Amino acid sequence: xxxxxxxxxxxxxxxxxxxxxxxxxxxxxxxxxxxxxxxxxxxxxxxxxxxxxxxxxxxxxxxxxxxxxxxxxxxxxxxxxxxxxxxxx
Amino acid sequence: xxxxxxxxxxxxxxxxxxxxxxxxxxxxxxxxxxxxxxxxxxxxxxxxxxxxxxxxxxxxxxxxxxxxxxxxxxxxxxxxxxxxxxxxxxxxxxxxxxxxxxxxxxxxxxxxxxxxxxxxxxxxxxxxxxxxxxxxxxxxxxxxxxxxxxxxxxxxxxxxxxxxxxxxxxxxxxxxxxxxxxxxxxxxxxxxxxxxxxxxxxxxxxxxxxxxxxxxxxxxxxxxxxxxxxxxxxxxxxxxxxxxxxxxxxxxxxxxxxxxxxxxxxxxxxxxxxxxxxxxxxxxxxxxxxxxxxxxxxxxxxxxxxxxxxxxxxxxxxxxxxxxxxxxxxxxxxxxxxxxxxxxxxxxxxxxxxxxxxxxxxxxxxxxxxxxxxxxxxxxxxxxxxxxxxxxxxxxxxxxxxxxxxxxxxxxxxxxxxxxxxxxxxxxxxxxxxxxxxxxxxxxxxxxxxxxxxxxxxxxxxxxxxxxxxxxxxxxxxxxxxxxxxxxxxxxxxxxxxxxxxxxxxxxxxxxxxxxxxxxxxxxxxxxxxxxxxxxxxxxxxxxxxxxxxxxxxxxxxxxxxxxxxxxxxxxxxxxxxxxxxxxxxxxxxxxxxxxxxxxxxxxxxxxxxxxxxxxxxxxxxxxxxxxxxxxxxxxxxxxxxxxxxxxxxxxxxxxxxxx
Numbered sequence: 108x109x110x111x112x113x114x115x116x117x118x119x120x121x122x123x124x125x126x127x128x129x130x131x132x133x134x135x136x137x138x139x140x141x142x143x144x145x146x147x148x149x150x151x152x153x154x155x156x157x158x159x160x161x162x163x164x165x166x167x168x169x170x171x172x173x174x175x176x177x178x179x180x181x182x183x184x185x186x187x188x189x190x191x192x193x194x195x196x
Numbered sequence: 197x198x199x200x201x202x203x204x205x206x207x208x209x210x211x212x213x214x215x216x217x218x219x220x221x222x223x224x225x226x227x228x229x230x231x232x233x234x235x236x237x238x239x240x241x242x243x244x245x246x247x248x249x250x251x252x253x254x255x256x257x258x259x260x261x262x263x264x265x266x267x268x269x270x271x272x273x274x275x276x277x278x279x280x281x282x283x284x285x286x287x288x289x290x291x292x293x294x295x296x297x298x299x300x301x302x303x304x305x306x307x308x309x310x311x312x313x314x315x316x317x318x319x320x321x322x323x324x325x326x327x328x329x330x331x332x333x334x335x336x337x338x339x340x341x342x343x344x345x346x347x348x349x350x351x352x353x354x355x356x357x358x359x360x361x362x363x364x365x366x367x368x369x370x371x372x373x374x375x376x377x378x379x380x381x382x383x384x385x386x387x388x389x390x391x392x393x394x395x396x397x398x399x400x401x402x403x404x405x406x407x408x409x410x411x412x413x414x415x416x417x418x419x420x421x422x423x424x425x426x427x428x429x430x431x432x433x434x435x436x437x438x439x440x441x442x443x444x445x446x447x448x449x450x451x452x453x454x455x456x457x458x459x460x461x462x463x464x465x466x467x468x469x470x471x472x473x474x475x476x477x478x479x480x481x482x483x484x485x486x487x488x489x490x491x492x493x494x495x496x497x498x499x500x501x502x503x504x505x506x507x508x509x510x511x512x513x514x515x516x517x518x519x520x521x522x523x524x525x526x527x528x529x530x531x532x533x534x535x536x537x538x539x540x541x542x543x544x545x546x547x548x549x550x551x552x553x554x555x556x557x558x559x560x561x562x563x564x565x566x567x568x569x570x571x572x573x574x575x576x577x578x579x580x581x582x583x584x585x586x587x588x589x590x591x592x593x594x595x596x597x598x599x600x601x602x603x604x605x606x607x608x609x610x611x612x613x614x615x616x617x618x619x620x621x622x623x624x625x626x627x628x629x630x631x632x633x634x635x636x637x638x639x640x641x642x643x644x645x646x647x648x649x650x651x652x653x654x655x656x657x658x659x660x661x662x663x664x665x666x667x668x669x670x671x672x673x674x675x676x677x678x679x680x681x682x683x684x685x686x687x688x689x690x691x692x693x694x695x696x697x698x699x700x701x702x703x704x705x706x707x708x709x710x711x712x713x714x715x716x717x718x719x720x721x722x723x724x725x726x727x728x729x730x731x732x733x734x735x736x737x738x739x740x741x742x743x744x745x746x747x748x749x750x751x752x753x754x755x756x757x758x759x760x761x762x763x764x765x766x767x768x769x770x771x772x773x774x775x776x777x778x779x780x781x782x783x784x785x786x787x788x789x790x791x792x793x794x795x796x797x798x799x800x801x802x803x804x805x806x807x808x809x810x811x812x813x814x815x816x817x818x819x820x821x822x823x824x825x826x827x828x829x830x831x832x833x834x835x836x837x838x839x840x841x842x843x844x845x846x847x848x849x850x851x852x853x854x855x856x
Contacts, residue, residue, distance in 0.1 A: 149426035150253035167562040178284035179669035186664040
């Protein structure tokens with residue numbers, strides 16, 4: 108995990124809402140945000156280290172359909188903007 | 197023995213419950229909320245089995261989760277039957293890991309074993325059972341396999357929690373143990389974790405300060421506790437999965453193939469419109485109309501022959517009038533819509549059971565979000581085209597309070613099946629050539645009014661924060677035909693029962709009020725009847741969109757409160773008593789209703805569509821709002837909106853008509 112303490116230059120953090128259809132990413136952590144939303148994301152399986160694919164995007168661009176743990180989860184982009192990820196494919 | 201049935205949404209829990217209990221069921225409500233509470237007796241035993249709401253976790257994020265955890269803490273449960281979806285085993289087991297914390301004996305029913313097999317998922321049941329420390333029975337609720345084995349296992353009744361695995365590890369486990377040592381209840385582990393997570397909505401008070409331990413853990417893990425707990429639960433599940441489950445890398449399921457078309461960027465919305473048009477075409481449209489016509493003919497035939505029969509046996513004129521003009525006309529007007537309703541209920545049940553409803557929420561969320569609703573609101577709206585009562589109850593799936601209240605307020609705006617007769621009658625007569633277009637236009641008007649009202653109300657009344665939209669996309673299922681037919685029958689028979697009771701009594705009541713004057717003389721002209729005077733008292737209210745003071749229209753509208761189809765009943769009885777009973781032509785050529793113009797007909801339809809719904813729906817609103825004041829406010833808003841729309845339509849159309 109990249110901790111950038113003491114470095115003034117901001118490291119651009121990628122989050123789940125920026126992924127495109129078909130992209131794959133590993134979840135690093137969920138930063139802040141609304142507690143209930145975070146708890147719900149954790150409950151639905153978005154924990155550290157899990158690999159998520161963007162399965163579909165709604166015809167109007169939002170919400171998105173995630174694929175993880177062998178099932179599909181619908182989320183709004185806003186709901187996952189605090190989920191920090193690294194793109195792997 | 198008391199058994200709790202617990203599992204995720206869409207896990208086949210209700211099907212399993214039906215299989216376990218047969219017809220031996222009791223349906224009620226959970227205290228304080230309108231979520232259905234079902235309990236029954238396990239087949240061939242005396243054990244009580246309770247069907248708990250479908251949930252993913254015990255956080256609690258929703259009222260359903262709140263109910264389940266309160267239930268597990270407060271009630272003495274001897275056994276949990278945990279239904280696990282084999283096709284989404286990791287997410288299903290997450291709930292299982294939380295159930296361990298309650299220290300209640302458990303059995304796992306591994307559902308959709310057949311479907312998982314088809315998808316190439318192989319599960320080593322024996323090893324899974326050993327690692328999870330609970331007996332496992334693979335079942336298929338759809339194909340009804342494994343049910344006998346499950347019942348037999350429960351009957352043997354040798355359960356304990358001794359073999360439960362240890363889910364948590366390291367410092368977290370140490371601290372949990374330290375905290376739970378101070379709690380003397382069976383579910384001490386669950387309570388200890390919730391204390392550490394700082395969950396403030398626990399159903400019981402525990403006088404224990406765990407803040408020191410919490411801080412210690414947060415330092416140790418450099419993270420908040422819910423994150424650590426969830427990570428460790430899923431780590432445990434992943435370890436179990438690696439040892440017991442093998443699956444193909446990328447299974448191409450049938451759901452994927454269907455969704456590639458149904459959720460396609462360009463096709464999704466046209467397909468939705470096509471489906472809704474089909475529903476409309478079959479129920480409200482030409483097909484349903486033709487069927488309704490047949491029933492109408494039947495009642496006309498009954499009416500004629502019954503009257504002859506009564507006269508032949510020497511019944512007095514008033515008795516003949518009561519039977520024919522009152523009861524047969526009134527009840528018949530309502531029953532002629534039964535075929536349309538059966539079709540509508542069938543199609544909605546079909547859509548509900550198939551998994552398509554979640555897709556609609558998915559691709560329309562963006563639109564509804566703009567006006568303060570979420571895609572989830574569409575589900576009550578679609579159910580609402582059948583009946584507002586279950587639709588208002590379906591708003592329970594919306595977690596955010598403000599969003600839910602707004603949805604409850606708006607749901608009755610959807611033309612429900614009881615409003616259909618009004619549309620059919622008026623549009624069929626006044627817009628004969630454009631019937632389809634005009635009746636469809638009312639649905640579009642409803643959508644427009646819903647969006648506009650939502651936008652205004654969001655700013656004025658239901659201001660609220662943001663609520664997330666996080667939900668499972670279920671796989672498509674071949675709808676369980678048993679379920680489809682059962683719900684269709686339940687709804688239809690409820691409608692018929694109403695026609696036989698409320699409408700029957702109301703028909704007699706109106707006939708009396710129409711046939712007598714204040715000195716109780718029978719056979720007075722209809723303009724001198726009691727009802728006409730009552731109507732005159734209110735008729736000015738409706739002047740702005742009818743263009744006349746009509747007591748007959750006024751009393752008919754007011755009767756819509758009993759049931760919307762009663763509007764039609766009232767129109768037919770009044771027209772029947774003033775001339776000849778029967779179809780639209782006789783109603784609108786009778787002197788009493790001949791004032792209707794296309795403009796006022798359209799306005800009349802719109803008013804009945806949007807004004808205060810029937811008492812049934814108002815009752816449901818009261819229950820869901822949980823307050824008479826909020827309910828009353830909503831009813832007044834609805835009626836005000838209806839009045840405004842109807843007046844704009846009538847005055848606008850009259851103005852344009854005058855200019856032309």
